[in-house]
Each structure stands twice: as structure tokens, then as C-alpha cells.
Amino acid sequence: MTAGVRGAVVLLVVLAGLLALGVFAPDLDFPSFYLVLLGTAFFWIAQTSSWNLLSGYAGYFSFGQAAYVGVGAYCTAVLTGRHGVSFYWTVPLAAVLCGLLALGIGAVAFRLGSLRGEIFALLTLAVPFILSALARINGDIDGGQGTIVTPPEAPGDLDFQQFQYLLALIVAAVAVGVSYLVQHSRAGSALTAIHDDEDVAEVLGVPTFRYKILAIVAGGVLGGVAGSVYALQIGFVTVESVFGLTIPLFVIVMAVLGGRSHWLGPVLGALLIVGLQDRLSSYGLDSWNAIFLGAILVVLVAAAPDGLYARLKARPWAALIAFVVVCGTLAIVNLWGEELDWVLAGMLAAAAVAIVLGTRREPVPAQPEAEAVAATVSTVELEPDDDVPPVGDVVVECRNVAKHFGGVRALEDVSLDIRAGELIGLIGPNGSGKTTLVNLLSGTFRPTRGEIRVGGKDITRLAPHQIAHVGMARTYQIPKPFGSMTVRDNVATAIMFGREPMSLRAARPLAEEHLATVSLDHLADSHPASLNLHQRQLLETARAIASGPKVLLLDEALAGLNPAELDNAVRVVRRIHRSGITIVIVEHLLRVLNQVCTRIVVLDRGTKLADGEPRTVMSDPDVVRAYLGRQAHV
Structure with a gap:
């Protein structure tokens, strides 16, 4: 079984377990608080995974993720709250609108070869600013007052918390699944080549414009659908809550923390940051969120610029042992915190061990340059000139x-x-x-x-x-x-x-x-x-x-x-x-x-x-x- 197949199997098993948890939560006496926390984590997993399609795989760093979240959220809020449209119709409409928005951004940016790097980042940063201004001055959308979301009836015997949890889980699973499929397809190879050297990739035969458009549109659609579900989670949509800088900054920190070169990196980063935020809030340290996130980003850029996934992959057993020892010791001693504190402490310990031990270095033959050349030359047979x-x-x-x-x-x-x-x-x-x-x-x-x-x-x-x-x-x-x-x-x-x-x-x-x-x-x-x-x-x-x-x-x-x-x-x-x-x-x-x-x-x-x-x-x-x-x- 290849690594890719193993990853797909693990992904499906985890998804089945999380689905069962959502459906049977009351029978398992699973606290609603945990469903809400996991739903929040699923929202960020969907956003980081969709952002990573273009900004991680292809290297086009975007600050515009809030544009898709905002369009998706307001599509649901305005249509359900002001026009009585069913929530289930607003989700595909949000996907279409965000897909068209992403297509427009890509058509402009990617046709102009100079819009790369920081220029592309600034372009994407401007988009949510423009959309937020339009929403604020337009009374039919927001008008500065915010918009209430009318929730649908939960199907079957599910309560509303279960329904929200399952919706967020499905969107996150689709986003992660798309990220996984892209990485293990021709598109993944194309985007990686674009990331490393776009001009070389184009000359080599890669239709770079096509694959960049594919990545940005897929990311926009997934981000918009997640934004639509997010509107249901928060219940009241404001310009600041969906178009602000918080969303793109958190997405970037999560993706960079976990690692942008692999589909699992954004998932790891989202889980760690959401867990850290929750624990800080539980101790009344909400105001320290930005300080902790900034410190994490500084340490990570200096110590592990390739992200946690690469470090954990290089030292999986050491990281697992650190997690088990720290989490288990805290649980046994039981002198501080609760279960979530212990799990977060174990995650931080595993991350620290992986970073300190470093990545597995590729073995390089210990031979001088001349010998390395001779080793290469000796394999070439002399051939006649005629x-x-x-x-x-x-x-x-x-x-x-x-x-x-x-x-x-x-x-x-x-x-x-x-x-x-x-x-x-x-x-x-x-x-x-x-x-x-x-x-x-x-x-x-x-x-x-x-x-x-x-x-x-x-x-x-x-x-x-x-x-x-x-x-x-x-x-x-x-x-x-x-x-x-x-x-x-x-x-x-x-x-x-x-x-x-x-x-x-x-x-x-x-x-x-x-x-x-x-x-x-x-x-x-x-x-x-x-x-x-x-x-x-x-x-x-x-x-x-x-x-x-x-x-x-x-x-x-x-x-x-x-x-x-x-x-x-x-x-x-x-x-x-x-x-x-x-x-x-x-x-x-x-x-x-x-x-x-x-x-x-x-x-x-x-x-x-x-x-x-x-x-x-x-x-x-x-x-x-x-x-x-x-x-x-x-």
C-alpha cells in the first residue's frame, strides 16, 4: 500500500469516526461544548485547506480569503434572513458566486505576468476591503447594521448543535479531500512546479495559467461554502466578522504553522491554533491571543520555516512519545487543568520535540568533489565520433x-x-x-x-x-x-x-x-x-x-x-x-x-x-x- 493510499484510508476512517460522533453524541453523553469547538476547528480546516490550494501548493500568497468567507456568509444571511430563501439553496449559490469572484481575480492577476509575489498579495488584500465597503454602504446587504441568519430546521432527530457540527464536518472533509486529491494528481505536480519556478514549468509544457485558475477557483468555491456554513454558526453576520483581517491572518498562521507543502499541514495548524485559542479563552486570556500567535509565527519562521508536518514526518516516533508522556503524565497526576489542557500540552510538546530534533537530512556521500565527478564520469561509455x-x-x-x-x-x-x-x-x-x-x-x-x-x-x-x-x-x-x-x-x-x-x-x-x-x-x-x-x-x-x-x-x-x-x-x-x-x-x-x-x-x-x-x-x-x-x- 502506497503512502497516498494509506493517507486516503486514514482520512476516511477519521471521517467515519467523526460522523458517528456527531450522530450519536447524545447517546454518548458527548458535551455540546465539544461539538461547538470541533465545529469551529472544522471551519478553519476548510478555510486553510482551500487557501492552501493556491497559496501553498502554487506559492501565490493570498490575503483575500476573507472575500470568499464574506460573500458566502452574506449570501446565506441576506437570502435567509431578508428574503426567506431556504438555507439549502444559499449554499450552492454561495459556491457559484465565490467561484465567479475567484475566476475574476485569477483572470486579471494571472494574465498579467507581473502580478506575482507581494504584488499578487496586495491585489488580494484589496478585494475584501472593496467588498466590505460595498456591504457597509448598501442597505440591501448590510447597511452597517448587520444581518440575522434564519436557521433551518435540523433534519431527523438531530438537534441544532449536531446539525451545525455535521455541516461543518462535511465541508471540512470535502476541502481536505480536494486538497488530498489535488496533491496526488497531475494538478499537484503542476502546482508544485509553478511554486518552484513558474517560468521553467511553462517552458517545460505545464499550462500554468490553467492550473492556477483551477486552484484559485476551487479555493474560492470551498471558502465560500465554508463561509455560508459559518454564517449559520455565528447567527448574526457583520462586516467586521467576515471581511476583517482576522480571517486571512489566522488562515495564514495556521497554514504556515502546519506546513503548506502537504495536504495535512493546514489541518495540523488549524487544530493547534483553535485548541490554543480555546484554552486561552478559558483562562480569561483572550486579549493575549494576538501576542501568542505572533510569537508562534516568529518562532516557527525562524526554527521550522517548512512547517510542523515536515518535522513531524521526519521524527514521528519522538513526537508521539512526547505527546503520550506529557498528556499521560498530566492525566495521571491530575494537578492542573482538564482534558483539553492536557491534550494541548501534549500537542505543544510533540511540536517542540519535532522542531528541536529537526528534519531528517538527506544523506550526502562523504567524498570530495573530484571523486563525485569521477563516479559520474565512470558510468559513461566512450562512443565513436562518427x-x-x-x-x-x-x-x-x-x-x-x-x-x-x-x-x-x-x-x-x-x-x-x-x-x-x-x-x-x-x-x-x-x-x-x-x-x-x-x-x-x-x-x-x-x-x-x-x-x-x-x-x-x-x-x-x-x-x-x-x-x-x-x-x-x-x-x-x-x-x-x-x-x-x-x-x-x-x-x-x-x-x-x-x-x-x-x-x-x-x-x-x-x-x-x-x-x-x-x-x-x-x-x-x-x-x-x-x-x-x-x-x-x-x-x-x-x-x-x-x-x-x-x-x-x-x-x-x-x-x-x-x-x-x-x-x-x-x-x-x-x-x-x-x-x-x-x-x-x-x-x-x-x-x-x-x-x-x-x-x-x-x-x-x-x-x-x-x-x-x-x-x-x-x-x-x-x-x-x-x-x-x-x-x-x-
Whole structure:
């Protein structure tokens, strides 16, 4: 049984137990106070889980959760309290309204590539402010007086507390279930790639806009439904209670506390904060809430920025022992507090132990850099130089391509044909436009003028992920692997979102084959942070070829390597070329390009200076002058 299946089974068992508790609470003499407390916890679990879909998985930090809560709460309050509409009709309507609101925010924010990071956070912060002002000045909604919620009749033999508890539980279960399903689906891999490096994910074939819209709409719908049920819990809706900063701040603290990279993190954070709030209130320390929460956030950011879940996962038994010992000791001694105090003390002790012991560090071989390189190089077999694929038809056509950045003309009227089976070296002095051309071919930039075709298809106005599906892949001057993924999953992500989409489970075995091509299969379970520069470059190369490209763009993939690493990298490039992939390599090491390239293209000051067989191009006086200066003797 995989970890994902085990998690689903545990989730269903816990849900069944909580449902039974709500239904049979009177028969079990279960206090109503506990039902109310659990209902509050369920509301926050639903909010943190829905917020985490975009802000946790994709990394788009939002302060706008109160917008969904407010719209959902006022939808229920206004329709039930002022228009006599059944509560059961207001819940789906709240979901639709909040979904449309989220869609509008996403359509504006995600279409503008500059709205990321703190700019996106400020945009989402403005939304609840605007909505709260509209509600306050509009007498049909609130008018500054608040709105009473008309509660429905509880079904069957349930009392109203049981009914509220079960509603909150169902919404929370759906939110957690959606979070779980997203994390274990293609959407989860896409959002994780967006979180680590959105631009790389897009170029790799991930339709980032689609998955961000999916995440924000799902989060908005769930947040709105939870807000609708929350209106029933509080009974009287005011602008301050649903549109204030309290909701987004608490959601953020809970999610950060528990951990934003896993579906269970927000659940842990919500349970801990709700329990702490309740205990502070029971001792008359409500005014200390903000102080305690602020202190927790400061400690957590400094000691465990990845959240409690990662620490508990690394040290589960130590945390469990701490919980049992502290909770059990307090229960046996019975000199202080009550059951909830003991449980909270045990939870805090478990969290403290997990944080102090730290995360489980990934083992790194204790060998010097040279030996690590030798270990990689030794797995590459020497291959003959003459086994190259024949040159075929034109696969890439550039016609009069230009790219201007304001008054800077990075490229000007560059025309170029790339044929199947070629290994082209793209060279030129610094600032000559080499990387700009690579960015145009991969879709990172759009040309100011001109036309680019791949396989006869015009890609000039296509999105980068669409260009990837046409058959273009690239690496970067500075390697950009997805840091939160293993080496295997970095490559598997490219396969998942290639021209033939597949699941992560199906992609992983294929990923190992591509890692073997670059001799990194022995590091499949490592994370990129543990790799040296050469290995990270090889990882990027494996990830690029995993998408099944027609043309591979290598942007200075040999830069910064020592002689042993350089020889190994050249072997890998030749091996990929022999597999039938056309390669364009940007490089300054002319000696290497002379050995491996079938053709050299030279750029200088944004224009094509030379194009032809390597030895001919290298002896061209204009090329020599471009590299050595106008006064050079040739």
C-alpha cells in the first residue's frame, strides 16, 4: 500500500469516526461544548485547506480569503434572513458566486505576468476591503447594521448543535479531500512546479495559467461554502466578522504553522491554533491571543520555516512519545487543568520535540568533489565520433526575427534554418543575442518582428507550453531544477506534461531511463540541493529530453565545468544527438564546439555574422575580429 493510499484510508476512517460522533453524541453523553469547538476547528480546516490550494501548493500568497468567507456568509444571511430563501439553496449559490469572484481575480492577476509575489498579495488584500465597503454602504446587504441568519430546521432527530457540527464536518472533509486529491494528481505536480519556478514549468509544457485558475477557483468555491456554513454558526453576520483581517491572518498562521507543502499541514495548524485559542479563552486570556500567535509565527519562521508536518514526518516516533508522556503524565497526576489542557500540552510538546530534533537530512556521500565527478564520469561509455544521424528536412525556420527591449535591439533581422539531425553551435561575443534567440525559440519572449516555425507550424504567438508540445525543449545558463522535487520527479514532470500526458506513477520509470542517459540514475531519490553544478546541468538536460523534443536548446550547458566534467558533458551531448534529437548549443568553448558540432552559427550585435561548417566559420576574418577586436590581424 502506497503512502497516498494509506493517507486516503486514514482520512476516511477519521471521517467515519467523526460522523458517528456527531450522530450519536447524545447517546454518548458527548458535551455540546465539544461539538461547538470541533465545529469551529472544522471551519478553519476548510478555510486553510482551500487557501492552501493556491497559496501553498502554487506559492501565490493570498490575503483575500476573507472575500470568499464574506460573500458566502452574506449570501446565506441576506437570502435567509431578508428574503426567506431556504438555507439549502444559499449554499450552492454561495459556491457559484465565490467561484465567479475567484475566476475574476485569477483572470486579471494571472494574465498579467507581473502580478506575482507581494504584488499578487496586495491585489488580494484589496478585494475584501472593496467588498466590505460595498456591504457597509448598501442597505440591501448590510447597511452597517448587520444581518440575522434564519436557521433551518435540523433534519431527523438531530438537534441544532449536531446539525451545525455535521455541516461543518462535511465541508471540512470535502476541502481536505480536494486538497488530498489535488496533491496526488497531475494538478499537484503542476502546482508544485509553478511554486518552484513558474517560468521553467511553462517552458517545460505545464499550462500554468490553467492550473492556477483551477486552484484559485476551487479555493474560492470551498471558502465560500465554508463561509455560508459559518454564517449559520455565528447567527448574526457583520462586516467586521467576515471581511476583517482576522480571517486571512489566522488562515495564514495556521497554514504556515502546519506546513503548506502537504495536504495535512493546514489541518495540523488549524487544530493547534483553535485548541490554543480555546484554552486561552478559558483562562480569561483572550486579549493575549494576538501576542501568542505572533510569537508562534516568529518562532516557527525562524526554527521550522517548512512547517510542523515536515518535522513531524521526519521524527514521528519522538513526537508521539512526547505527546503520550506529557498528556499521560498530566492525566495521571491530575494537578492542573482538564482534558483539553492536557491534550494541548501534549500537542505543544510533540511540536517542540519535532522542531528541536529537526528534519531528517538527506544523506550526502562523504567524498570530495573530484571523486563525485569521477563516479559520474565512470558510468559513461566512450562512443565513436562518427556515428551521427543524417541531416534531414528543416525543422525550425526563423525569418527576419527581431527582438527589441525599448531602444535596445537585442536581435535584428535574423534568419536561420535548423535541419533534423544537426548539432549546431551558436556562438558570439557577450551581448550578441544568443540567449535572446534561445528565449524566442522556446517562447520565453515573443519576437518584436519576424516569424518562427517549428515543423512548419508558426509558433510566434504560441504560449511557451504550447511550443514545448510542438517539440522544443531547453536548458538554462544557471540550472533551474524544481527544488522541492526529487531528481526523479524533476524528470517525471517533463514526461507528465509532454505531448502524451500521463500520471506521475507511469512517468517515474521512464524518468529513470532518461536519468540513465545522463548517468544520474543513482541519484534519482536525491534532491537538487545535494547535487553539484555539473550534476544539476545533467539533470536539466535529462528533464529537457524527457519531454520528447524535436529540437534541444542547450544554453551554456558546459559553462563552469572542470576538464573531467567537460569531457563527460560532451559524451552526454553526443549520446543525445545520436538518439535523433536535433541540438542547438550555446557555448563559448570553441575547442569543444569544433569537436562536436556539424555547423556553427555566429551572432554579433544582434545580427547573424556567419553560418557554416565549423572550420570554415572559425577561420572567417569577421568572426575572428568579433571575438578578438576590430584591430586583430587575421
